[in-house]
Amino acid sequence: MPHISRDSLLSLEQYHRQRDTLRTEAIECKNQRRIYLGDHVTLAFENEVTLRYQIQEMLRIEKTFDDEGIEDELEAYNPLIPDGTNWKATMMIEYVDADERAQRLMELKGVENHLYVQIAGCDRIYAIADEDLERANETKTSAVHFVRFELDPGSINAVKAGQSIAMGIDHAAYNVRVDEISPEAQGSLTQDLA
Structure with missing residues (x-):
């Protein structure tokens, strides 16, 4: 099953330097994958790009750099990545x-x-x-x-x-x-x- 690993994440410093570019890419991806069903229901389809951005943002906001905190975020978001079927x-x-x-x-x-x-x-x-x-x-x-x-x-x-x-x-x-x-x-x- 596809997943985001601890080693594939950017450090807080690296993410800070690349954040504007990564945010622009993630927003574009999210917009492509958003489906409106009538006026009151929206489906936001997730993928590795949208979830990697979400994880990096959560780590940034919470200033998380310890292994346990990072693993908690990975455990929360990895199950939301589509697995090919x-x-x-x-x-x-x-x-x-x-x-x-x-x-x-x-x-x-x-x-x-x-x-x-x-x-x-x-x-x-x-x-x-x-x-x-x-x-x-x-x-x-x-x-x-x-x-x-x-x-x-x-x-x-x-x-x-x-x-x-x-x-x-x-x-x-x-x-x-x-x-x-x-x-x-x-x-x-x-x-x-x-």
């Missing part, structure tokens, strides 16, 4: 007004289990949500979920052959589909597949 993303449910958000999160209970990707000519692949810990409860869903889409060999081959990628949610309270993601997003997600 899947895509991993942060799902964010966004409503500006706090009262509306609270109401919608109740209405959207279970929405994370209705999130899917579909490669042209293939069946829908539903997200596996929150493997690290349960984020929803009996009455509402969480505003943030960590999801994984595990692709079968046929879907992987179809993506590599250039078939379009659709994404959507088929929840009774939020039904939306993007029939084709941007070429930049498709190219970036294709690189995640072995």
Whole structure:
């Protein structure tokens, strides 16, 4: 499984010197990999570039340079790197007004289990949500979920052959589909597949 090692990270000093360039690259990568599903759900697909930046930023902010602290960050973020047969993303449910958000999160209970990707000519692949810990409860869903889409060999081959990628949610309270993601997003997600 791909991972970021302790030895591959920059020291705090090295990172400080390269931070502006690395931040620009990471933001560009994040923007390419962000998919909007309607007005209120965003998927931020992670990869080694986005997570390496996040780790380096956390180490910088917390001024962490000891081995134990660095290992803690690596343990937290390495599982979010796609491993060649899947895509991993942060799902964010966004409503500006706090009262509306609270109401919608109740209405959207279970929405994370209705999130899917579909490669042209293939069946829908539903997200596996929150493997690290349960984020929803009996009455509402969480505003943030960590999801994984595990692709079968046929879907992987179809993506590599250039078939379009659709994404959507088929929840009774939020039904939306993007029939084709941007070429930049498709190219970036294709690189995640072995």
